[in-house]
Amino acid sequence: MEKKYVAMVALILVIAGATIYGILNNESKQILRISTTTSLEDTGLLDAVEAAFEKRYPNIDVQIVSGGTGIALERGKRGDADLVIVHDKKREKEFIEEGYGLKRYPFAYNYFYIVGPENDPAGVKNASTAEDAFRRILEAAEKNPSVKFVSRGDNSGTNSREIKIWKNITDYNATVNGSSWYIETGSGMADTLRIADQKGAYTLTDSGTYLAYRDRIKLVTYLTEDRSLLNVYSAIPLNPSRVKGVNSAAAEKFVDFLMSNECQKLISEYGKDKYGQPLFTALFGRAEPKS
Structure with a gap:
């Protein structure tokens, strides 16, 4: 009877000790909240970066929420x-000028791709620039009801770049937005690619998400490295003097890690084994390329 009693007491002490340790351990952990874009989420890059960061800083719990760049900001x-990690330089600068962000830290880039159906009813394969490609889609869509374009329509960085290209060639609101051939998903890049694939439509996508999903869709690439399609990703720590409750110390640690050789090497190799090529080009401290 005494042995059972001693064993029971020992078990209770072990459980209590583990519980206290768990409580103390949780209390000692900091939370770092990152708001980012769906392209970084859909490709899985940030999950890989998060795992490497938390291995170095086990006392920091990274919590990531994704959405379009507009939502992230x-x-x-x-x-x-x-901390926000986005890809729309114009809005990033406005965010900082308005006092919400401290500084842009460009850390990687890829390109937007213009993709579409293999039969290419708009003749985009002969386009020399992104503007030329969009012009061909517009002209073909006005004559051929089978030509469609699917837009994210979600105020994301990708959507912002797409609208910019349309505005460079036409009155977007008068000739594109609201047209029967122009379909807005209001969703992320992965969903938009799936819908464009189902409808045999053209769309603008970041290259990382396309490469991650290309085995699941039939859309092919038509324009991939036009300078106007350059897509730079930046991290911006929130300004604690403007936004209350910001964990600046953890945000700074994440930015330092993101810019470190260890993380830049991780980024430069990410996707190579699975997709045959990396999904991003790491900057390794170089200045961001100009579009």
Whole structure:
């Protein structure tokens, strides 16, 4: 009877000790909130970076929420993030000028791709620039009801770049937006690619998401490295003097890690084994390329 009693007491002490340790361990952990784009989420890159970062800093719990660039920046403004990672230079600069962000840290880039059906009803394969490709789609869509373009329509960095290209060649609101051939998904890149594939339509996609999903869709690439399609990703820590409750220390650690040789090497090799080529080009401290 005494042995059972001693064993029971020992078990209770072990459980209590483990519980106390768990509570203390959780209390000692910091939370780092990152608001980012769906392209970094869909490709899985940030999951890989998060795992490597948490291995180095086990006392920091990284919590990532994704959405379009517009949504990611709004979360930052509301105080729902300590760090934003996005890809729209114009809006990033505005975000900093308005006092919400401290500084841009460009760390990697890839390109937007213009993709579409293999039969290419708009003749985009002969286009020399992104603007030429969009012009061909516009002209073909006005004559051929089978020609469609699928837009994210979600105020993301990709959507912003797409609209910029349309505006360079036409009055976007008068001739494109609202047209029967122009379909807005209001969704992320992966969903938009799937819908474009189902409809045999053209779309603009970041190369990382396309490469990650190309085995699941029939869309092919038509324009891949036009300078106007350059897609730079940047990290921006939130300004604690403007946004309350920001974990600046953890955000700075993540940025330092993101820019480190260890992480830049991880980024430069990410996707190579699975997709035959890396999904991103790491900057390794170089200046961001100009579009």
